[in-house]
């Protein structure tokens with residue numbers, strides 16, 4: 001068995017008195033890709049944001065490499081350097097150039113030498129075909145380009161796991177494929193451990209080692225990827241796949 | 247008539263004295279803006295922190311300076327403060343103190359508003375990269391806030407410059423006070439002096455404030471686009 005990266009134990013989350021996540025349990029191992037599927041409002045974003053402390057949870061625990069994370073600001077700040085996250089809305093910093101966006105966290109947070117990080121950044125930019133845009137500002141880029149930069153900005157921290165929340169959802173269709181290819185390459189070539197929330201079912205089927213199917217804040221299925229798409233166990237999951245035209 | 251213009255404005259060192267007075271107004275504005283912006287930035291940041299008592303006190307501070315007319319403020323620092331605390335600073339320092347505290351109050355609100363209007367997703371993506379709260383402020387929120395607050399800041403600057411016209415009330419020889427002296431000296435011979443002097447002062451204030459006002463309008467228009 002490969003090393004355990006993340007484990008979630010009996011996690012519950014409330015907003016006020018609304019119970020949003022019910023007793024979530026799962027484990028993610030090194031190199032695995034977990035896709036988080038489920039209808040809109042089922043709690044996918046909330047769950048993924050609990051994993052890097054952007055949301056606090058009401059009870060339960062998250063373990064990173066076997067160690068229970070004490071949910072203090074300071075601890076989360078430490079651990080976030082190991083847990084990369086990319087959002088639907090890219091959220092590049094508009095006051096910084098592409099290169100400055102990429103260099104900010106490694107040089108300020110990890111205190112790595114600027115010229116070395118810059119060299120690595122150039123390599124990563126080349127990988128995503130944007131080496132010419134190092135000195136551009138985010139507003140000069142298309143959505144797809146911004147999202148590629150956001151991925152590079154997360155990768156340069158050398159995370160042990162990446163959380164990707166609907167990263168193609170606000171892109172024009174012709175931009176989507178490029179981003180999906182980047183994620184596929186991350187998994188297949190670099191064996192990056194990832195949790196992916198997506199509505200691209202074809203992509204999910206192809207990349208998922210494990211599928212969590214969420215509805216109303218409950219895990220209805222926790223199934224190996226191939227099995228889930230070949231034959232979902234629950235009626236609800238079957239309906240969901242059908243509604244996604246799959 | 248032209249005769250009286252020349253006699254009033256350019257006789258002796260009248261024009262030089264007016265410029266001297268203008269200079270006094272300008273450097274008092276610049277100094278109090280500089281001090282007020284620094285203090286106001288600090289207070290503005292503090293006002294975005296979760297502590298309720300702190301926010302309440304700073305809010306009180308802001309409201310105080312909003313409600314109390316500037317002229318009362320000037321009297322306060324010029325007549326009351328020195329007596330009750332035994333401070334004997336020159337009037338211009340006291341004026342800078344009053345103006346700087348006022349600017350800090352107004353600017354703290356501008357800074358708070360700007361920081362709060364940076365989208366929450368910017369904070370989250372910064373935190374997700376492992377930035378500390380301080381780093382988040384320093385590299386992400388403040389630079390974006392500065393852009394957002396620029397028009398309102400320039401606006402505040404024009405208000406400060408205009409308000410320096412009250413300085414003569416605490417016997418500072420600003421442009422208005424000197425103008426007044428010249429008018430009084432010429433009242434007998436040239437009754438129209440008052441027009442020329444105030445006309446000139448009007449133009450001088452206009453020359454300083456109008457470009458600032460234009461700049462702020464242009465920035466605001468750019469932001470709305």
Ligand SMILES: Nc1ncnc2c1ncn2[C@@H]1O[C@H](COP(=O)(O)OP(=O)(O)O)[C@@H](O)[C@H]1O
Nearest residue numbers: 015018020038039040041042043044045046047
């Ligand atoms: N800040 C919030 N305050 C209150 N309720 C929220 C908040 N964020 C999300 N929710 C609720 O939590 C539920 C799960 O939302 P979310 O995790 O965004 O779902 P998904 O990502 O699967 O679409 C929804 O019912 C949503 O209305």
Ligand SMILES: [Mg+2]
Nearest residue numbers: 044045046166
């Ligand atoms: Mg979501």
